[in-house]
Amino acid sequence: MTPRRLVLLLLPLIAGLLLNPLPTGATGNKNFQFFAPPAEGTLPNGPFGRLIRQGELIFIHTGQYAPRYVGNDLTCESCHLDRGIKPYSAPLWGAYGTYPRYRSKNHQVNTLEERIRGCFRFSLNGTPPPVDGKTMKALIAYSFWVSRGAPVGLYLKGQGMVRMSKPASPPNPLRGKTLFEARCSLCHGLDGQGTQSDNDQVAFPPVWGPRSFNKGAGFHNVRELAGFLKMNMPLSKGKSLSDQQAWDVASYIDSQPRPEDPRKSGH
Ligand code: HEC
Ligand code: HEC
Structure with a gap:
């Protein structure tokens, strides 16, 4: 095969990649459709690793590890599935690099801390933890960890929830x-x-x-x-x-x- 022919054959593929670059994640695995967070249990050593782990525990067992701030029977993981990494259940890695962000809900630019406080107040029907306290610090450390290698300022595939188009007949x-x-x-x-x-x-x-x-x-x-x-x-x-x-x-x-x-x- 001549080099020219090879280029012609590969051109659509290269163009496809350039026009629609898939996030390859921290593993650099191009077959991975969604951003790939670090594997479970691969935490750094020392105080930082312990803080991340604490954040993960709060995320999964919110009522048990942050009882003061929770007013119902839900945990963060009730809605952000698989410890907050499942695509299309508002995964943490989809959120981390997209804050600060303007929200029409409160007409303000929100930091990630403020966004998380919103979930405590409404989704957990509770009292939001202070921005500079231990609970928030741990949740931010955990969010940072599962987002390792994700780009800053880009919306990744699988981020947030799926936005549904209007149904054929009114919801019944x-x-x-x-x-x-x-x-x-x-x-x-x-x-x-x-x-x-x-x-x-x-x-x-x-x-x-x-x-x-x-x-x-x-x-x-x-x-x-x-x-x-x-x-x-x-x-x-x-x-x-x-x-x-x-x-x-x-x-x-x-x-x-x-x-x-x-x-x-x-x-
Ligand atoms: C009852 C369901 C529910 C619970 C419980 C819940 N959340 Fe959420 N959370 C949501 C929804 C819905 C959104 C908005 C997702 C979107 O962008 O469409 C959201 C958004 C977020 C975002 C921003 C996501 C983004 O892509 O911008 C973060 C971060 C977050 N939640 C963290 C938490 C944390 C931490 C907890 C526990 C303290 C929690 N949530 C508990 C439903 C929930
Ligand atoms: C096999 C058990 C199972 C079935 C069946 C199931 N769910 Fe769930 N659902 C769960 C679990 C478990 C969670 C919380 C996820 C977690 O904690 O890991 C959840 C979370 C939810 C949540 C968010 C948390 C909350 O309590 O508001 C909603 C809403 C929900 N399910 C609605 C539904 C609907 C609607 C259906 C049927 C179409 C359904 N579920 C079927 C197990 C189930």
């Missing part, structure tokens, strides 16, 4: 209820209150009611919740709901009672 909570009972209630309970394991630990988190996220949370927005459900629920069977089903079941969940938006009650 009654259809959603039928689907919930068939596909979700096994884990989250017919009454949506989740299920406890024998030792009184939360096995499956509540999706509505007094121990779930409040009305100010991102998931109280039907589109946002539908995007999460589409990619992530039923657990480990992501993408098995049709778009319409994701919208319907999200509208059912968001029509159920839950704690008020703390901005309305002045807390």
Whole structure:
């Protein structure tokens, strides 16, 4: 094969890579579709490693390791799956390099700390930890660690939640209820209150009611919740709901009672 022919053959491939560069992650593995965080358990030694580990524990067992700041039965991992690294469940590596960022929710440029405080206040229906305290320091260290090698200032594939386009027919909570009972209630309970394991630990988190996220949370927005459900629920069977089903079941969940938006009650 002449060199010229080779170039012609490779040209579309090279152009494809240039036009649509895939993040290759810290491993540099080009076959990896999403950013690849450092493998679990590969922590640096010493105080820094211990702080990262502390952040990971807070992330996974939030009520146990940061009880003062949590007001319900959820943990960070309830919504940011697989210890916060699963694509399309707002992974930490997708967030870390994109703050500070303007948010229309509070009309301010938010730091990552401020963004995390928002999840404590609304999604965990709690009291946000101080920006300069130990809890926040540990969560930031953990976020930094799982983002090692990710670019700063770029939105990576798998970042945030999937943004759903409008459904074919308006979201229907009654259809959603039928689907919930068939596909979700096994884990989250017919009454949506989740299920406890024998030792009184939360096995499956509540999706509505007094121990779930409040009305100010991102998931109280039907589109946002539908995007999460589409990619992530039923657990480990992501993408098995049709778009319409994701919208319907999200509208059912968001029509159920839950704690008020703390901005309305002045807390
Ligand atoms: C009830 C679900 C829920 C819980 C619990 C929750 N979050 Fe979130 N979080 C969200 C949603 C929804 C978003 C918005 C995602 C998006 O950008 O579309 C979000 C966004 C974030 C972001 C920014 C993501 C980005 O790409 O900009 C970070 C960081 C974050 N959460 C951290 C946390 C931490 C730390 C905790 C625990 C203290 C937590 N979250 C608990 C639902 C939750
Ligand atoms: C096999 C059990 C299982 C099934 C079935 C299941 N989930 Fe989940 N779901 C979970 C677990 C576990 C989590 C929390 C993830 C974690 O902690 O790792 C979760 C998290 C959630 C969350 C975010 C946290 C919260 O409590 O608000 C929502 C919302 C949710 N599921 C809705 C659904 C819907 C809707 C369905 C049906 C389409 C469904 N789930 C089916 C196990 C399940």
